[in-house]
Amino acid sequence: MVRTEELDARLDAAIDELHDIDRATAGLDARRARCLAAVAEIADERAALVSGGSAVREGERRLVAVEIATATRRSERTVAGMINNAEQLVHDYPATLSALSDGRVSGLHARHLIAHASTLPAEARPGFEARLLAEAAVLSPHRFNERARRLRETCHPESITVRHRQAREERSVWLSPECDGMATLTHYLPAVDAVAVDDLLDKIARSERSDTDPRTHLQRRADALTRLILTPDNPARPASITASVLVTVPAATIAGLSDQPGDLHGYGPIDPGTARAIAATAPTFLRVLTHPTTREPTMITRHWGRPVADHPTDGDGRDRYSAPPELRLVLAAIDQTCRFPGCSRRANRCELDHTRDWAHHGTTTPENLTYLCSRHHHLKHETRWTVHPHPDRPRHLNWRSPHGRNYTTAPPPAPADG
Known part of the structure; x- marks a missing residue:
């Protein structure tokens, strides 16, 4: 029989190990911050080599953030925020960085402190940091964050009227x-x-x-x-503006022969009952037949019978630059998001791009059209990032970064129609 003293000893050992892991994790967070701050310095030095101004500096920082984001499978916004926080921690809050390195505070404590301190004028930050660090060792991150918020209000030398007016701009x-x-x-x-x-x-x-x-x-x-x-008659909303949703539903689900879920654009799977209800009242209905392997649209019909196009474009795809509305809608449902590695911006809020540029004899055909957000659309055309479709699966895009790293993006699997 295991004695109580033995169980207590094992529990104590596990708690001690967790404490050691937390300290080691905090040290790694400090190491990551120093590395990210060094990355920012490298970007600035690269910009200085070409004697560029602030625009060149921001461009280099953006390219570095894209490289890190794709290499570490993070979003660019996350990486940009991490770099910004790291620079602040390393350059502006050395006491917090030291406490993090030693494991006296956690990475979450440090992020809360920086988030509140960065909203203070520079001259008020050292005193704010010193007062908060004294409490970090005895407060959980949640309570520490609340304490930091309240202390920040008493430490801020600016009028709350001025601060509220500025904060209101972030609504x-x-x-x-x-x-x-x-x-x-x-x-x-x-x-x-x-x-x-x-x-x-x-x-x-x-x-x-x-x-x-x-x-x-x-x-x-x-x-x-x-x-x-x-509510349609809401006086706060112009009468000409209505909410719209894009839902992809397998035909068998609509017919009641299957309980496969529908797919709500910008969200994901929804239950078949909701999908059928939307289909029953939809003002616009497109039926799309796609190739079973490539998912390229092969035929689009409107309202279950009136053909829009046996092929989404006519001729060789060079007769028109802009894709027809029906094809735009279908490709948005297929791509679902921006097709740059790691980007999750909804396709219907992105721009339709010719993978092979129109100026270089690209065609306005499904296999040469994908959605890119404005940011990555510019990145494709204005930097050394390149993209080529897979020879057998055109919707699979092979991206190559300026530093030679390769990434492949593909649309999510189509809902099964059975």
Whole structure:
């Protein structure tokens, strides 16, 4: 029989090991920060070699970020943020860097400190850093972040009026896909407006409460917000603007012969019942037949019977530069995102690009058209990044970076139609 003392000893050993792992991880975070700061210096030195101004410097930094992002399978925005944070940590917060190297604070503590300190004037940062570091060793990252937010308010020498006016310029709304056909819509807005919206939703939810309504209070709040935004006669929305969604549904699912999920553009799989409901009321309906291997469109028909094109373009593909609307829609559904390595911008918010340039005899045909966001569209044409389609699978793109690293991107698998 295992004695209690033995179990306690094993538990103590495991806790000690976790403590050692945390310290080692913090040290690696510090090492990564020094490496990223050095990368930024290399980019600046490269820009200096050509005697470029700030535009050349930013261009070199962008190219370096793209190289790191594709090599480490991170987004460029993430890498750019990591480089920025690393430079701040290494150059502006040496005490925090030292504490991180020694494992006295975690990487998350350091990120919270920099996030709040960077919003302070430079002269206020050293005192703010010193006061916070004294508490980092005894506070969890969540409590440390809250403490940093409150301390920042008392340390900031500028008027809250000025700060609020500046912060208000950052207001935004963004979508975060979740599991099981759900998503989170985040609205960053002034606190007074947020409290007012919250109060209105609460009052609507309470007013709809009844013994015959099975919804919870939180469900009624969520439904109220959806109605307020999507109701057709909403006076806050111009009558000419309507919400639109792009859904790809296997034909067998629509016919009720299969329960394969549909695919919501910008999100992913949705349940077959929702897909059928959308199909039943869709104002625009395109039926697309694709090659089973290459996924190239071979025929597009509108409203289940009136042909749009037996081939999405006529002739040899050199008769028109712009692709027809139906083909744009179909390729957006197939590509789903920008086709540059690691980019996840939705295809319907990107630009359709001729993989082989039109100026170099490229054709306006499905196998030569892919979606690229504006950033990567410019990158393809203005830098030494190159791209070529796979000879047998045109939608598989082979990218080569200026430093010779190779990457392949492909559209996600098509929903099974069976």
